[in-house]
Amino acid sequence: MRYGQKGAQVRRRPGTGFLAFILHRGSGIILAFFILPHLYMLYFLKDPARYEAIRGVFINRMAVRLAGAGLLALVLAHGLNGARVMLLEAGAPSRLQKALFVTALIIGLLLLAAGARLMIAA
Amino acid sequence: MRNLGATGFFLERASAILLVFLLAAHFIVIHFQGAGEDAWSHGAIFLRLSSPLWLVFYIIFLSVLLYHGFYGLWGIAVEYVRRVSLLAAIRACLVAVSLALWASGIFILANSQMLLANPPALCYKCHARGSIPSYRAMRFFGLHRPWQGAQTERALENFPASGKDVESAVTDPRLKVLSFTGSATVGWGLKRLACDK
Helix, strand or coil: CECCCCCCCCECCCCHHHHHHHHHHHHHHHHHHHHHHHHHHHHHHHCHHHHHHHHHHHHHCHHHHHHHHHHHHHHHHHHHHHHHHHHHHCCCCHHHHHHHHHHHHHHHHHHHHHHHHHHHCC | CCCCCHHHHHHHHHHHHHHHHHHHHHHHHHHCCCCCCCCCCHHHHHHHHCCHHHHHHHHHHHHHHHHHHHHHHHHHHHHHCCCHHHHHHHHHHHHHHHHHHHHHHHHHHHHHHHHHHCCEEEECCCCCEEEHHHHHHHHHCCCCCCCCCCCCCCCEECCCCCHHHHHHHHCCCCCCCCCCCCCHHHHHHHHHHCCCC
């Protein structure tokens, strides 16, 4: 990874800040585009039989349930990283950014474990 | 982010804080009930949508979510795109798509309210779908007699008819099961008529 001005030979290992940035941005883009299929499914609410048929696919397939847990992971990654960014913007010392990232990661994993258990359970 | 304006920036932060609560409520009510539960079944969703509070919740949720999501995409575009004309085109696309999605969401909610106010009647004989008033109109003009020729493995649902028509329908041997929601007088009357069902 190359940082600084064009042509600079400074090479750094991607840090937690970069990782948090990629996580936040990637999850945000996926979640923004997820609104479209979500609304598309709700469009079938006008037809109970068709809606229930589509819902049956979601309920009966483990892969789809795991995808639901993945959605929760994206929401948590985006939300907790956003909280971290807002804390830093609000005046939290930048030297704490790594600690904030690790804290967000731990809270996120705990919430994901609890939420995914409920979402995957039949 | 450049050129976004302080108002947009603060609205982005405000919508993020609001989304924490809205998404938490959404996940707790819909997704944390277990995959096989009925929280997001058609009936459960319509039961929630019959409450004005839930309706307001979904309108706010949709609006805040779309603002946050598409303002975020605009922020990314501003960071990477240098050409002003291209930025203007991206902005126009984002505004158009977000407004279209918002209108779709509002249409779904409005449609659900219309369905709640005017439940659909479904005839499995002729596969006609329509509101109860439209069935009444068809019945009035003698265009639709849903029970005639009905197949035994199928069903009549939300069956609107006059008392005389109901009598001939519930005593029809092809009708195997009868379910009724309404007054006790009519219910017991139907039970007497269809005692073998």
